[in-house]
Amino acid sequence: MLRLDDRRLLGALDDLASIGAIEGGGCARLALTDEDKAGRDLVVGWMNALGLAVTVDAIGNVIGMRAGRENLAPVMTGSHIDTVRTGGRYDGNYGVLAGLEIVRALNEAGVTTRRPIAVGVFTNEEGARFQPDMMGSLVYVGGIGLNEAHAAADKDGVSVGDELRRIGYLGPAKPGAVKPHAFVELHIEQGPILDEEKVQIGVVESVQGISWTEYTVTGVSNHAGTTPMRLRRDAGYLAASVNLFVRKLAWEMGGDQVATVGSLALRPNLINVVPNRAVFSVDLRNTDEAKLKQAEARVAAHISEVAKAERVEVEAKVLARFEPVIFDAALVDRVEHHARALSLTTRRMPSGAGHDAQMMQRLCPTAMIFVPSVAGLSHNVKEHTEAADLAAGAQVLLNVMLELADQC
Ligand code: HGY
Ligand code: MN
Numbered sequence: 182m183l184r185l186d187d188r189r190l191l192g193a194l195d196d197l198a199s200i201g202a203i204e205g206g207g208c209a210r211l212a213l214t215d216e217d218k219a220g221r222d223l224v225v226g227w228m229n230a231l232g233l234a235v236t237v238d239a240i241g242n243v244i245g246m247r248a249g250r251e252n253l254a255p256v257m258t259g260s261h262i263d264t265v266r267t268g269g270r271y272d273g274n275y276g277v278l279a280g281l282e283i284v285r286a287l288n289e290a291g292v293t294t295r296r297p298i299a300v301g302v303f304t305n306e307e308g309a310r311f312q313p314d315m316m317g318s319l320v321y322v323g324g325i326g327l328n329e330a331h332a333a334a335d336k337d338g339v340s341v342g343d344e345l346r347r348i349g350y351l352g353p354a355k356p357g358a359v360k361p362h363a364f365v366e367l368h369i370e371q372g373p374i375l376d377e378e379k380v381q382i383g384v385v386e387s388v389q390g391i392s393w394t395e396y397t398v399t400g401v402s403n404h405a406g407t408t409p410m411r412l413r414r415d416a417g418y419l420a421a422s423v424n425l426f427v428r429k430l431a432w433e434m435g436g437d438q439v440a441t442v443g444s445l446a447l448r449p450n451l452i453n454v455v456p457n458r459a460v461f462s463v464d465l466r467n468t469d470e471a472k473l474k475q476a477e478a479r480v481a482a483h484i485s486e487v488a489k490a491e492r493v494e495v496e497a498k499v500l501a502r503f504e505p506v507i508f509d510a511a512l513v514d515r516v517e518h519h520a521r522a523l524s525l526t527t528r529r530m531p532s533g534a535g536h537d538a539q540m541m542q543r544l545c546p547t548a549m550i551f552v553p554s555v556a557g558l559s560h561n562v563k564e565h566t567e568a569a570d571l572a573a574g575a576q577v578l579l580n581v582m583l584e585l586a587d588q589c
């Protein structure tokens with residue numbers, strides 16, 4: 182059986198993690214920043230050195246293609262290398278670098294697969310700087326138009342299109358021009374399940390639904406000392422009440438429901454001024470679409486009730502909304518088969534996090550392979566996966582891809 186060079190994979194992860202490295206061992210490479218560019222340049226350099234035919238498309242997705250014996254639709258793997266501001270070194274990077282390690286192993290073994298093999302790096306999976314998340318893969322599958330994606334702007338009003346141009350990744354290729362035979366994404370779980378249950382491989386059956394909304398609340402700034410409570414129109418109070426409400430709601434709904442107020446900005450943000458403006462985000466997720474809709478409705482009702490009582494205006498902007506996605510059952514079975522064939526322990530599970538794979542399922546049979554995240558930590562510089570687990574996941578990916586690459 183073709184074996185990967187685990188140490189080389191770990192070395193590549195370290196090299197990439199050194200770009201945008203931050204205190205505590207993580208990395209910060211927000212989409213389309215100079216750090217993201219530097220990471221892209223490093224990966225493209227590796228792709229070229231491996232003899233891959235590299236294309237960059239108009240949303241900045243990078244695809245490295247390894248020719249097959251026959252000019253058939255490729256078997257594709259990949260993920261993202263952009264990170265959140267407090268990113269770890271495995272989220273996304275692991276899936277891309279395992280794909281390149283598979284190419285290295287095939288090159289060294291002199292193996293030419295029947296189908297071409299493609300490794301993809303999708304733009305702005307995180308959605309931390311520009312929304313929606315999974316933007317590159319969403320454009321790739323035709324989920325949003327290129328112009329709409331290019332027009333997405335960050336908090337400073339800088340657009341995706343301008344940043345792609347600035348970093349030299351506004352590529353000529355048409356997004357989605359290559360329709361894969363199948364897509365398999367290797368990723369860390371980013372949650373606690375595999376680590377708690379001491380299971381080596383997560384056989385991912387689905388990705389939960391995601392609902393991102395940004396609220397802009399307008400009240401009246403006033404003196405913190407002289408303004409009686411009865412006269413206040415406190416934008417910050419509404420934001421705080423929503424945070425408490427969504428947390429209570431998630432506990433009450435139970436099941437897979439989660440809710441987060443991740444970003445919050447008050448203005449004028451001064452100790453002795455009642456805030457007249459609050460801009461905050463609400464991230465709701467559930468594996469069940471009906472329940473996710475219920476949660477959204479409960480939050481909206483709460484906001485209008487408090488806004489009325491506090492006499493503040495609220496504007497809502499949907500930043501991302503994706504229904505739950507079910508992966509291709511036959512391909513999920515093959516992931517489970519190959520993991521067990523390597524005597525690895527497995528368990529089927531949904532993904533709590535969003536992934537490019539959830540978009541690729543619109544285009545071709547898609548599945549994901551998870552490896553454990555120690556203590557379930559992710560989007561945190563302390564994100565960690567044991568070397569043996571990283572190696573095991575990559576070997577499962579290789580074996581699944583070899584099987585797919587020889588399918589007619
Ligand atoms: O938010 C997510 O689940 C992903 O990291 N974009
Ligand atoms: Mn990721």
Ligand code: MN
Nearest residue numbers: 265272307560
């Ligand atoms: Mn992430």
